[in-house]
Amino acid sequence: MTPPTATAPTTDSLTGELIIAGSFVAGTGTQIRAIDPSTGDEIDPPFGHGGDADVDAACAAAADAFDEYRSTTSEHRATFLEAIASNLEDLGDTLIQRAVRESGLPVGRITGEVGRTSGQLRLFASVLRDGGWNGARIDPAQPDRAPLPRADIRQRKIPLGPVVVFGASNFPLAFSVAGGDTASALAAGCPVIVKAHDAHPGTSELVGRAITDAVAATGMPAGTFSLLFGSGRGLGTALVTDPRIKAVGFTGSRSGGTALVAAAASRPEPIPVYAEMSSINPVFPLDAALRTRGEELGKAFVASLTLGSGQFCTNPGLVIAVDGPGLDAFTAAARDAVSESTPTTMLTPNIATSYADGVAALDGPATVVARGGDTQAPNACSAALFTTDAESFLASEVLQQEVFGSSSLIVRCTDTDQVRSVAAHLEGQLTATIHTDDADHDEAARLLHVLELRAGRILFNGWPTGVEVGHAMVHGGPFPATSDSRTTSVGSLAIERFLRPVAYQDVPSALLPSAIADGNPDHIWRRVDGTLSQS
């Protein structure tokens, strides 16, 4: 073990080591190597696997750190999150270049993602300072109540305990080592162990070092953060089933997510798993909107479809509309746009292969409308657009599956009743989008009512790609969009995933936590006898 470095490393200085509670540890077993998907070349350095001893050490350190870490003030944790954000930004081109090389994503996108990631950390710092996350409630004693006096009862939320976060392939920064899951868990007061995604180990090490430096600089206990590498499901399962782990955040495939949910449910003490998994994000252009701007919508749809090689959880994989001239114009414009689209590099060879397989499986069950340009470049995504009718769609499992990448399916319906019927039969979704003109108002109202039950976010006259990080965002939705529809993985509400309420009855003043102490020393909003109050 070597002590953590205080200076930002260049990509060349990456060590390929695990980070366990501030110490750098060589992994074991097969080595993991990043691949530049645009060339297929391996990138140095190799990364060793975390083994059972590393899982044990990281979990022990997190459990050890928990009591001290959860006792830090909101202000102290806010400062810590801001230090991580600054450290990320200070990595500058080193981080951006490494992430670009490992992901095949363009510089502009990765640059934006750094800002999104540091912005998320700062959002949770503001959530901590606001204090609403405590869920403070006070029901004062009523000693004279008849027939029985009422005790003094107060409620606040406390963190669940050490959390395991799985880095996602498609957002090497915003949904990875210092992404939304980590930021919200750290804000809640939970130590975090990240299992890095194999696709971007170098990016992960850089970000892991940034967090490790912030832990040291702000005086947090070393076990507050660890970073492990490991391909396959062994390491992840070991982490999720360790009794010291109390919650899990995951963004990835349906099979991966449901496997983690099952592992967590089979523990002697089951724990919550927040898995964001599978969504095809239906788009509903309504009649008047199609009539007045079908062509425009078709073009804009393909721009959203092909953004980032379609590798967004919110990629519009489905268009559902009433057949007719408006939809024809939409389809024609989308066909042209897809045909003219240039293939773009996907994140990993596996993802590119899965995409090609998924597209091939649709050819037959659905009719090809258009394919994007061809290329010999490795791991390229050539966009694909299919069409089918509503009855065929409802009868086919394969047509209702997510194909991760720039593939979408237009479902032609006979009338608006059938559109709503298809909507009502969809599995749970992260998003659903309606395009309307004023004349569509009544139908939009009916459809909105159906879609509320099927999606976490409903958009009008926009495109689902691009998830705003704010207070009102919901990036969630009914199964299989996520494993727990009661929450969101993006936005300030995400902190609630890692908290639980505790009631304090007749606890002596001197022992009360500040959030629920007499005189409201934290100056936060509290629900006193059921009424919100800041005094």
Added chain:
Amino acid sequence: MTPPTATAPTTDSLTGELIIAGSFVAGTGTQIRAIDPSTGDEIDPPFGHGGDADVDAACAAAADAFDEYRSTTSEHRATFLEAIASNLEDLGDTLIQRAVRESGLPVGRITGEVGRTSGQLRLFASVLRDGGWNGARIDPAQPDRAPLPRADIRQRKIPLGPVVVFGASNFPLAFSVAGGDTASALAAGCPVIVKAHDAHPGTSELVGRAITDAVAATGMPAGTFSLLFGSGRGLGTALVTDPRIKAVGFTGSRSGGTALVAAAASRPEPIPVYAEMSSINPVFPLDAALRTRGEELGKAFVASLTLGSGQFCTNPGLVIAVDGPGLDAFTAAARDAVSESTPTTMLTPNIATSYADGVAALDGPATVVARGGDTQAPNACSAALFTTDAESFLASEVLQQEVFGSSSLIVRCTDTDQVRSVAAHLEGQLTATIHTDDADHDEAARLLHVLELRAGRILFNGWPTGVEVGHAMVHGGPFPATSDSRTTSVGSLAIERFLRPVAYQDVPSALLPSAIADGNPDHIWRRVDGTLSQS
């Protein structure tokens, strides 16, 4: 099927029928009969089982009703809950006498429970009128933001869908047909199907009729409420695995709860199960408190232990303290009080048998301190008090199990470190209680810190039996106290179990739900750009 009656039935007019969406339907199969546990006699009428067709009909009606019911205003649902409360109170002696006969609980206790149950319904009416349950958040558009404009994003909570509630044996009213689970699910906008507990079918029918009448009187859709009877696990499993059911509330045994959790998790679409299961509610009298009032505490402890034959989820089944003269005085007083205690009737023959078996299993692994009086009365609970040392306790699984009834175990520790070590090894609990004097302050602070992680409610200088219904109450806790520590089954926060957030992005003003509409027509607190506001 016969139409619902509008007048309160007497016990004699009970029909023993299922209630499916306002219609009375004869059950099939083996008949269920209530038993008067104080005599062992069966009570008329017999109740038929709900079969697969009844489950299907109730689920179909609930699913049908959901869209209309969830669209009712908060004020309308508040009126509905208040109508249920009034109907319950109007049942007067008919309800009280039937519940007393079926439960063996005294009139005073049942009378109080009617008040608790109607009070809970009225609490949720006030929660609806307050409007905070909507979780309304608005992040206004920022059209001029660079580099990208921000959309208008708003968030509110919507109900999950039809909910199945399992009546509990030990609270024939407050945790049964119109209990906290039903009240909070109905408040959230979820239709409810109750599976009545076999122990009090007549009470269940009376309450089911009261709800059915309120459904009709307030113009709610008939499928908002159904009531099924059925012993064994078949009916419950059929309900929980029906795809139209979206959440489950349960209070009962650990084996029953974990079976439901497993059934719900194995569905193609897993759903949340809120199971409140097993808790031994440790009590920690600290040194100074024991020295100054050990005898008084010992007496008060037995009063809590023997209340209601110990048939509370929060019964104090464990006392953990440092050995010495103070604990000796506590134990001597408790021994005398237990010895002098009179056996009382338990809820059912099964519960009485389980209690006797549980007590017998402790005799040997632990040392008997005292037993209550003997009796030939059927289904009686004779209190039992045992003692052991900390090492034996930690080494024994049987000593750490809940024995439902008036049985408790005193664990003698060598010092405060060992007390805290035992506390840290406990499974999750609904409650933990500390008895202190001023001189115990430092140790109380250390112990509080340990107990926060193990219990949903921490009490000082009181007794855990008696769960206040209010805004700050938490009746929950880490597994196995409940299957989901992030919530409570008592108090106003319980409504959140049946809600999930939805984001609305750039939704036209005319289509926005009132909770997040422009101008705040509901006059509720909303989080606007992250800041609470009522304007």
